[in-house]
Every structure is written in C-alpha cells, then in structure tokens.
Amino acid sequence: MRVGAVAVALVVFAAASARPARAQFSFDARRIGMGGVSLSRDGNVRRFNPAYGAVKNRRDVGGPKFSIPVPLGLIKFFHDHPINQLGHDSTFDPHSPAFNPVALLNTVFNPPIFYEVKAAPTPTNDVEFTIGRNAFVIDLGAANVLIPEEEFGLGSTSRPAGVQFGVAGFKIGVMGFMQYDVGFTLDSALRAVLRDADSVRPATTYSVLGDGVVQAGFAPTLGYAGRLTKGAGGDDSDDGVYLGAAVHWYMGATYARGRGPAGFTTGTPVLGAVPAGLLDDTVYTSNKPFGQGVGGDVGIVWISGPFEAGVGVNDIGAELTWKDTKVQRVLYVAAGDSLRTTLLQNHVESTTKLPITYIANAALRMGTGTTVGGDVVNSGRGTVIHVGAEQRMGPFALRGGVSRDQRKKMQFGWGGGLRLGPIGLDVGFWTHSNSFATQRGITMATSISVY
Amino acid sequence: MRATASALIVVGALFSAACGEGRAIFNVDVLSFIQPSGKDTIRYNLATALAVSADSFITPQKVSLPPGLGKSSVDSVSVTAAAVIENTTGTGSLQFQVYFAKDSANVYTTTPYITANGTISGTQPSTVPLLPPTSVALSDSVFNTDVLWVGVHAGISKNAGADLVGRVRLTTLSLRVVLKDKIF
Numbered sequence: 272m273r274v275g276a277v278a279v280a281l282v283v284f285a286a287a288s289a290r291p292a293r294a295q296f297s298f299d300a301r302r303i304g305m306g307g308v309s310l311s312r313d314g315n316v317r318r319f320n321p322a323y324g325a326v327k328n329r330r331d332v333g334g335p336k337f338s339i340p341v342p343l344g345l346i347k348f349f350h351d352h353p354i355n356q357l358g359h360d361s362t363f364d365p366h367s368p369a370f371n372p373v374a375l376l377n378t379v380f381n382p383p384i385f386y387e388v389k390a391a392p393t394p395t396n397d398v399e400f401t402i403g404r405n406a407f408v409i410d411l412g413a414a415n416v417l418i419p420e421e422e423f424g425l426g427s428t429s430r431p432a433g434v435q436f437g438v439a440g441f442k443i444g445v446m447g448f449m450q451y452d453v454g455f456t457l458d459s460a461l462r463a464v465l466r467d468a469d470s471v472r473p474a475t476t477y478s479v480l481g482d483g484v485v486q487a488g489f490a491p492t493l494g495y496a497g498r499l500t501k502g503a504g505g506d507d508s509d510d511g512v513y514l515g516a517a518v519h520w521y522m523g524a525t526y527a528r529g530r531g532p533a534g535f536t537t538g539t540p541v542l543g544a545v546p547a548g549l550l551d552d553t554v555y556t557s558n559k560p561f562g563q564g565v566g567g568d569v570g571i572v573w574i575s576g577p578f579e580a581g582v583g584v585n586d587i588g589a590e591l592t593w594k595d596t597k598v599q600r601v602l603y604v605a606a607g608d609s610l611r612t613t614l615l616q617n618h619v620e621s622t623t624k625l626p627i628t629y630i631a632n633a634a635l636r637m638g639t640g641t642t643v644g645g646d647v648v649n650s651g652r653g654t655v656i657h658v659g660a661e662q663r664m665g666p667f668a669l670r671g672g673v674s675r676d677q678r679k680k681m682q683f684g685w686g687g688g689l690r691l692g693p694i695g696l697d698v699g700f701w702t703h704s705n706s707f708a709t710q711r712g713i714t715m716a717t718s719i720s721v722y
Numbered sequence: 723m724r725a726t727a728s729a730l731i732v733v734g735a736l737f738s739a740a741c742g743e744g745r746a747i748f749n750v751d752v753l754s755f756i757q758p759s760g761k762d763t764i765r766y767n768l769a770t771a772l773a774v775s776a777d778s779f780i781t782p783q784k785v786s787l788p789p790g791l792g793k794s795s796v797d798s799v800s801v802t803a804a805a806v807i808e809n810t811t812g813t814g815s816l817q818f819q820v821y822f823a824k825d826s827a828n829v830y831t832t833t834p835y836i837t838a839n840g841t842i843s844g845t846q847p848s849t850v851p852l853l854p855p856t857s858v859a860l861s862d863s864v865f866n867t868d869v870l871w872v873g874v875h876a877g878i879s880k881n882a883g884a885d886l887v888g889r890v891r892l893t894t895l896s897l898r899v900v901l902k903d904k905i906f
Contacts, residue, residue: 402787404753404758 299341304686304699305659306672319630320570320583321515324496335720391712405540407471426652427453453483478534486526523562550603562593589625655676695720812886817877829873
C-alpha cells in the first residue's frame, strides 16, 4: 500500500511541479541550452500571442517538428530509488532517521527527469532552541535561508484543453481554463523569530496569512488572426505585421477562495501561560456553476527580414461574476479546541479575476547561422526573462543563454547539438534555483529533435 | 506553554529534520522557571553557639520542556550551574547540590547532577561564589521527557561561635540537551 501511495505521490508531485518547471524550461534540450528562450515560433509565443496563429512556422526558422526528451535523470533516480523498494526508501519515509523533508521538496520542485550534474546542496546544520520561562528563541543557523521574506506560494493560469476551427483567419471554439493561486505570508513577528532568531515575546501574535483561490471552467471563444501588412518580400516571405485577438466568454464551473490568518497569540509570560490559538478565515465557495465574464487576448507580431518581434497579452478584463456564492467564516474556538464554521452570507454575488498573462519576444536571424533572441513571460506568478543565442555550423550547433527566473535569480544555459538529416541530438545544461538552497544546481537535458 | 512550544517546535523541528545530519539542541534556562516562585534562594539561620549541621531542600520545581523531547533519545546533556553564598554572620561550610528527575517524588532520591562546596570564613558578612564544573551526561534518560522536575539542596555546617545566618542564591542553572534523532 505504501508503494502505491508513494507512486501516487510521485505522480502528484510531478504534476504539481509542472508549473515551475514549465516556467523555466521545456523538455527540449535546445531551449534549455539557450537559457529557456524559444527562437522558433512555437511554445510560449503561440500560447500567449494570438497573432502567431497567422504566422507560418517555417522549417528555415529552425524549429523542429517536435522534440523527444531523453530522461537520463529518471534512470539515475530509479537506480538510486528502486521502484520495488520505494515504500522503505528513506527519501519518502518520514519515520526514517535519514528522512529529509527539504530533500523531498527539492525533488518535487526539481523533478528528476533530466540528469542532475550538480545537485543543489541540502542545508545541514544544527538547530538551536533557547528556552526560558519568558523566552523562546529558535536559531535555524544556515537553514534560515529557507524562511521566505516575501509571500510564497504557487500559482498558474492554464488552458488545458480546447477545440477550434475556422476560416479566413476567424476561429471559433471552446477552451478550458484553470487558474489557481495559493500564497502564504509570514507576519513580521513570526519571520523575525524564524529568520532572525528573535525571541518569542509575551502577548504577541504570530501568524501566517493565507490567501488562496482556485477556479476552473470553459470559455466559448471567437478569435481572429491575420496578416495586416506584407513586407518587401511579399507572399514569398513572412514579412509584415500580424494581428490576433480573441474574445472569451468565460463560464466558470466552480471556484473556491479562502483568506485569513492562522497562528497564535502568546500569553504572559511566554512559556508560563496558555497561548490563544488563532484561525479566522473567510471562505467563499460557489453554490452553482456558470460564473460568467468576458475577457480577451490580443497580440501583434512584426516580421521584417531576419528580425521578428511580438507581444501577446491574455485574459484582459477577465472578471467572472458568480451569482450564487456562499460565504463562511471558519474560526478556531479555544473552548473545546474546535473549529466553528459560521454562515455569513448565502446566495450572494461575488467576483473573481483571472490574472493577466503576457509574453514579449524578439528574435534576429543573421543569415550566418546565428540566431539571437529573447522573451519576457508572465504566466500568472512573476515574470521570467530569457535571452539566448544559437550558432549553427553545418550539422553542429552551439547554444547559450541567460534568464532571470521567478525568484529574480540569474540562471545560465549552454549546450550544443548535432543534426543528421531529419534527426537531431541535442544536449543542454542550465543552472536553476528550483531547490530549497542558496546555491544553484545544474541540470543536463538531452533530447532528440525530429525536423 | 505546550501549545506555544508545540507550534514553534513543529516549525523548528521541520527545519531540524531538514538539516540532514544536523542536531537539535535545546538550551533551557532552568533558573528562569524557578525564580518567580522565589525558590532560587535558600535562607539559613542556625542560631546556636554550637557546631551543628542542617539540610535545606527546596520544593521540587517543574520545568516544562518541548513535547518532542518526550519522544526522542537524548544524545548528551550538559548541566551548568552557579550559586553564591551571601552570608551575614557566623562561619562554616555549605554543600550545594542540584537534582533532576522525571517526577517530583523522586527528585531527592537520585544522585545529584551538580555538587559544589563552599567555605564561609573570616570576617563577616561575606559573599562566597559557588562555581561547580559543568556536568555532562551521555544518553541520560532523565531528560527524555517533556516535564522535568528540579530540586536544590543546601547542606549547611556551622562552626562553633556566632549564629550562622545568610542565604544561598542560584545565579545560573541551565541545561543543554542535544538530540541527534528526530523530534517528531
């Protein structure tokens, strides 16, 4: 049973970690070797810029039809963690003396699909507790870097499925959408205790403010993507200005939102009095589906000879109105050590918003086998910047790039490739900070490209 | 106390556990738990001209430790103490001892963890510091608990002559408990 649970957990972890992973890299070693930028007309540019719906993804632009990842990291992972022994693996067994939750979280945030050339070190140090009748100090040592100074959490907006058809640039269809955002913020008092080894003080509240929302549904969509002007190359080239836009009628299936603090207030003295528990959250849930709203996407692409640039913005003005919402207060009650749920309002109207997401990209194909480019992407929780270049020399390719990730850290990518006719073998290295550590890890990605 | 400690120790324990081979170290200021009751001071008054001895024990005092300690094995414990004799009149000697136990009934039935001796002599009043060496115990099961009882004994011997009057006062009493395994 435990093996099953671990296997399920691995799948869940893989799914959960897809967001940060996707924000940083794809399964394409070419992109990884260029710091995450996509120099061809695929991936993020088509996802976020509706104008690319009218731009041909030509072969000479350099992109393969598709890439097949070679997951060398999984081979090592399952060598180190045999699947028939996962139930007794100290990595996943909290009761094992060697269990290390940070190492487990690092695995979640940095799934072992590709080979980890240099793993980010897990902090190892003593943790000291100083206890007195009116003092309580926690000194986490070097591990205090794990305490976030700002809000931390997860969030993403995705369009998991959709069908559309059209003619003459116009398209009609239905797309699914899902958005979630969960954030936690330590109040300054708790942060000082955990990060700065400040003493817990009497008659002081220590709390974590939680704020989470999840909503999902589908949206009938009407869109257009077309070539507004043609450049000097006429129809034989892609030169010109392309515009794209789509209007979505969002029909939310369900949503839930919760917000409030959780923590405690110390007594006087700190360790001589019973503290008061604190949980006072307001929870909104939809009683009925079909929260409705209208929003849209716009995008523009300009191509002139070797240069192209584009901007795409999604979910503009996407505010959903839920006609039938239940509002409840969840309160911790010390008497009885229980949670009390109180109905504050029922059958009332409430609104939610989808965050605006966007991409801005540019690429320059110099004609000497050199292509440089960059993009700025915000998929719902922070901006990621990628800048990269590729130099082709016959069947060989050299690549390099830099990026600024969602944690505002600089990351570096480099790699190369060998193309033999329709098949290419690519390898890319990239540094990452997807771990609970101050130092970067280095991943080696390998993939096969089919042109 | 327990809820506060639990809430914070859970957080700390997570990071302690996070730290691989790192240890969890608890520095407990035992004196701070004793001081509010006034039991950190033992007064003596041997009003006789004869040479006599007397013993004085404080009522065992309760010290609440983080609940995780009750589920852990202790790697080592260091007990550090200091006291001072503040003598008013008379001369003699004083033996100072600190006891720990898991329950109050057995505090003074065990071997003391700390013992120090001081001599009161010469012109009075005087102040005599008692600085016993730090006691280190390995794998001591007494501290494998979340409630600890502490006792202090003063054995007083009076020389013939003036009344022996004064007090002995704890100035430091702390524990350093080191755990190498999981707290939870």
